Amino acid sequence: MIRVKSPREIERMRRAGRVAALALRAGGEAVRPGMTTAQVCKAVCRVIENHGAVPTFLNYRGFPGGCCVSVNEELIHGIPGNRKLREGDIVSIDAGATLDGYVGDTAATFPVGCISDQAARLIEVTEDCFWAAADKARRGARVSDISKELEGYSKRQGFEIVKQYTGHGVGKRLHEDPEIPNFWDGSRGARLIPGMTLAIEPMVNLGSEDVEILSDGWTVVTTDGQLSSHYEHTLLVTQDAPEFLTLLEG
Ligand code: MG
Numbered sequence: 001m002i003r004v005k006s007p008r009e010i011e012r013m014r015r016a017g018r019v020a021a022l023a024l025r026a027g028g029e030a031v032r033p034g035m036t037t038a039q040v041c042k043a044v045c046r047v048i049e050n051h052g053a054v055p056t057f058l059n060y061r062g063f064p065g066g067c068c069v070s071v072n073e074e075l076i077h078g079i080p081g082n083r084k085l086r087e088g089d090i091v092s093i094d095a096g097a098t099l100d101g102y103v104g105d106t107a108a109t110f111p112v113g114c115i116s117d118q119a120a121r122l123i124e125v126t127e128d129c130f131w132a133a134a135d136k137a138r139r140g141a142r143v144s145d146i147s148k149e150l151e152g153y154s155k156r157q158g159f160e161i162v163k164q165y166t167g168h169g170v171g172k173r174l175h176e177d178p179e180i181p182n183f184w185d186g187s188r189g190a191r192l193i194p195g196m197t198l199a200i201e202p203m204v205n206l207g208s209e210d211v212e213i214l215s216d217g218w219t220v221v222t223t224d225g226q227l228s229s230h231y232e233h234t235l236l237v238t239q240d241a242p243e244f245l246t247l248l249e250g
Contacts, residue, residue, distance in 0.1 A: 002169055002177045004195035010236060012102040013171065013197050016053065017234050017245030020097040020104030023047040025248060027067065027093040031110045033086055037069035040093065041080035048097045056096030056103050056174050063218065068094040068107075070219065075162060075203045075211060075228035076107075077218040087113035090123065092230040096174055103174050105199045106246035107232035118206065119227055122159065126204040126229040129153045129161070134200050137235055137242045143178050143189025150202050151183035160209035162228070165220070167200040170234050192237045197245070201232035 005013060023044045030043035045055050045066035055066035063077070070078030070092040071085065078092070085091060094107035109123050133149040146167075154161040167180030178190045182202055205211075207226030214221060222228050236243040 002190055002196060003171055004193060005171060005197055006195070009102065009171070010195065012100050013104070013234070013236065014245055016097055016099040016102040017104035019048060019051040019053045019099050020095050020106045020234070021246040021248045022051070023067070023097055024093055024095045024106050024108060024246070027095060028108065028110045031085060031091055031112055033113050035085050036081065037071065037078065037083050037085070037091070038080040040069050040091065041065055041067050044093065044095050048095070051097070051099065053097040053099040056098045056105070057094070060174060067096070070230070072227055073222045073225045074219050075205070075222065076165060076220045076230055079216060079218055085112045088115055090115060090119050090227060090229065094230065094232065101172055103170050103172070104246050105170050105174060105232065105234050107201060107230045109229040109231065122204060122206050122227055122229045125154065125157045125159050126202055126231045129157070129202045129204060130200060130231045130233070133202065134233065134235055134242055137192060137198060137200065137237055139192060139194055139237060139239055141192050143180055143192070144184055144187060146200060147181045147189070148184045150200070154202065154204050160205045160207070162203040162205060162209055162211055164211060165203060167198065167232070169197065170199045171197055194238050196237040197234060198237065199232055199234050201230065203228060203230045
């Protein structure tokens with residue numbers, strides 16, 4: 001069941017979203033050669049805690065970190081640890097903040113120092129793929145309109161989108177209905193109405209779309225070892241264009 005948020009809930013979602021956005025920005029600013037993924041996570045969590053919020057991912061289904069930090073061929077669910085970032089790496093940070101019982105969820109991929117043109121292009125396509133699909137999240141559209149654009153945009157740019165993981169509704173819980181596939185699975189999906197809050201999150205690979213989970217039980221990597229990029233915002237469906245709850249002004 002899709003929970004449509006009341007104006008009071010939407011106000012709380014805005015506040016949680018802003019904390020998640022500030023945390024992600026702090027994580028991105030901490031990204032440089034020599035930093036460990038644990039240090040990047042610490043920068044994220046410090047902002048969340050300074051705002052009186054809680055890192056949503058910590059202990060979520062047993063996840064052992066305060067946020068996800070995934071390097072190069074790791075696309076999502078990387079566990080923060082001793083891995084040191086190196087010049088030329090790309091690093092995906094996924095940050096969730098729970099404030100007053102509501103969740104903001106956002107992710108982006110950052111360059112470590114100077115990166116290859118190919119890596120920069122991958123990051124750009126993933127972000128543009130998000131924006132193209134998010135623009136479909138309008139009153140009266142279907143979930144499948146978002147999914148079709150996620151798949152279609154990445155294909156048109158010559159990249160493979162990962163099909164195993166999906167976007168989702170978000171609110172009191174990190175993962176609510178509806179599920180938002182990153183490709184069109186043939187179904188129409190629910191009709192969107194104002195007050196729905198959704199997290200759309202394309203993961204785009206440089207090589208094949210195939211992925212697997214490492215023996216740590218969490219880290220998802222590309223099977224061919226090539227780079228992967230991730231981009232996500234929490235948005236509100238309105239009467240008009242979507243409102244991005246995890247996007248900072250300016
Ligand atoms: Mg998410």
